[in-house]
Amino acid sequence: MKIGIVCYPTYGGSGVMATELGMALAKKGHEIHFITSHQPVKLDFLSANLLFHEVFVEEYPLFHYQPYELALSSKLVEVVEKYQLDILHVHYAIPHAYAAYMAKQMLLQKGIEIPIVTTLHGTDITLVGSHPFYKTAVEFSINNSDIVTAVSENLRTDTLRLFDIYNKIDVIYNFIDFNYQKNWDDDDCIRLTLAKPEEKIITHVSNFRPVKRVNDVISVFNKVQENIKAKLIMVGDGPDREKAEQYARKLGIKDKILFLGKSDEVRKILCFSDLFILPSETESFGLAALEAMAARNAIITTNTGGLPEVNLQGRTGFLSDVGNIDEMAKNTIHILEDESRLNKFKDAAFKYALKFSIKNILPKYEAIYKLVKKK
Numbered sequence: 233m234k235i236g237i238v239c240y241p242t243y244g245g246s247g248v249m250a251t252e253l254g255m256a257l258a259k260k261g262h263e264i265h266f267i268t269s270h271q272p273v274k275l276d277f278l279s280a281n282l283l284f285h286e287v288f289v290e291e292y293p294l295f296h297y298q299p300y301e302l303a304l305s306s307k308l309v310e311v312v313e314k315y316q317l318d319i320l321h322v323h324y325a326i327p328h329a330y331a332a333y334m335a336k337q338m339l340l341q342k343g344i345e346i347p348i349v350t351t352l353h354g355t356d357i358t359l360v361g362s363h364p365f366y367k368t369a370v371e372f373s374i375n376n377s378d379i380v381t382a383v384s385e386n387l388r389t390d391t392l393r394l395f396d397i398y399n400k401i402d403v404i405y406n407f408i409d410f411n412y413q414k415n416w417d418d419d420d421c422i423r424l425t426l427a428k429p430e431e432k433i434i435t436h437v438s439n440f441r442p443v444k445r446v447n448d449v450i451s452v453f454n455k456v457q458e459n460i461k462a463k464l465i466m467v468g469d470g471p472d473r474e475k476a477e478q479y480a481r482k483l484g485i486k487d488k489i490l491f492l493g494k495s496d497e498v499r500k501i502l503c504f505s506d507l508f509i510l511p512s513e514t515e516s517f518g519l520a521a522l523e524a525m526a527a528r529n530a531i532i533t534t535n536t537g538g539l540p541e542v543n544l545q546g547r548t549g550f551l552s553d554v555g556n557i558d559e560m561a562k563n564t565i566h567i568l569e570d571e572s573r574l575n576k577f578k579d580a581a582f583k584y585a586l587k588f589s590i591k592n593i594l595p596k597y598e599a600i601y602k603l604v605k606k607k
């Protein structure tokens with residue numbers, strides 16, 4: 233099939249998912265066209281099966297905001313027509329589902345019918361999408377997509393609660409492509425650049441936005457390091473990074489924390505890590521936690537949103553109420569203080585992550601593509 237994929241080409245989970253999905257589909261022989269503002273960060277090669285079409289937005293002094301949706305929908309019309317695409321699959325409703333709907337209408341006038349698959353990822357529904365500024369347009373785009381998928385049961389429930397939806401929503405979980413999951417464990421030099429052999433490694437990866445509650449990571453670690461020899465690796469960047477660094481300095485534990493910024497080496501870092509912390513205010517799925525599990529990390533998360541669908545209480549790790557620092561610290565110490573217990577959690581986390589292997593998820597997307605093509 234010839235599939236156009238629209239996503240945010242940045243480090244966010246939705247962009248990573250969309251890119252890895254496109255690459256896996258291309259490997260299976262589908263012709264994949266990425267239509268995005270920049271080449272997606274994870275898209276490391278282009279081939280006859282994998283093409284990239286850049287959406288340009290011209291700057292013009294009259295515009296306070298650049299009309300990206302307009303440029304995107306025009307580009308979608310051009311690419312669908314030129315390459316005779318079968319389907320457009322848009323990731324993250326804002327503004328992609330809306331732009332795809334406009335493209336579909338423009339193409340209909342030319343006698344071309346293109347089905348739209350929209351995948352909802354989280355904040356396009358919860359934090360941003362349901363805001364009164366966007367709600368009407370998001371609701372309209374969801375109801376007018378040919379197929380809608382959500383990345384967790386919880387996100388489906390939230391969508392139905394927050395919007396007036398008469399379209400069906402299928403749940404297709406996020407996935408891990410284990411083909412990219414190497415084992416760097418043997419390379420001790422890398423571990424030694426992060427921590428001493430006797431120290432446990434705790435990791436957090438995010439975009440450092442307020443919803444991630446990065447200061448809770450520091451607070452939990454502060455209590456843990458009083459009991460266990462450990463290092464904290466903070467990967468990513470965003471508005472709350474400076475605040476988190478200041479907080480660590482204030483607590484006098486800055487020397488035990490490495491702030492690495494954005495990294496292309498997340499999988500490698502996670503490979504040396506023992507435990508991952510994700511204390512988010514809300515999380516539709518928590519792809520970062522799943523990636524940590526795939527690298528054999530025990531996980532400590534909040535019990536919000538779709539996280540209980542990824543983290544199993546007492547098996548892959550523990551879940552606590554948002555902001556319950558004492559409990560998260562107590563559970564982290566409980567896991568880390570006993571080597572055989574830690575290994576049990578790590579093994580269970582890895583085993584559960586296999587359920588989300590791309591091998592199981594890819595056929596579900598292929599099935600909906602087939603269905604929507606026939607409609």
Ligand code: GMT
Nearest residue numbers: 244245246353354355515516517518519
């Ligand atoms: O707005 C964000 O937090 C970014 C967004 C993204 O594009 O990565 O994250 C959402 O989508 C991810 C991929 O499906 C999920 O794993 C994240 O849980 C979700 N973020 C939130 O719900 C806060």
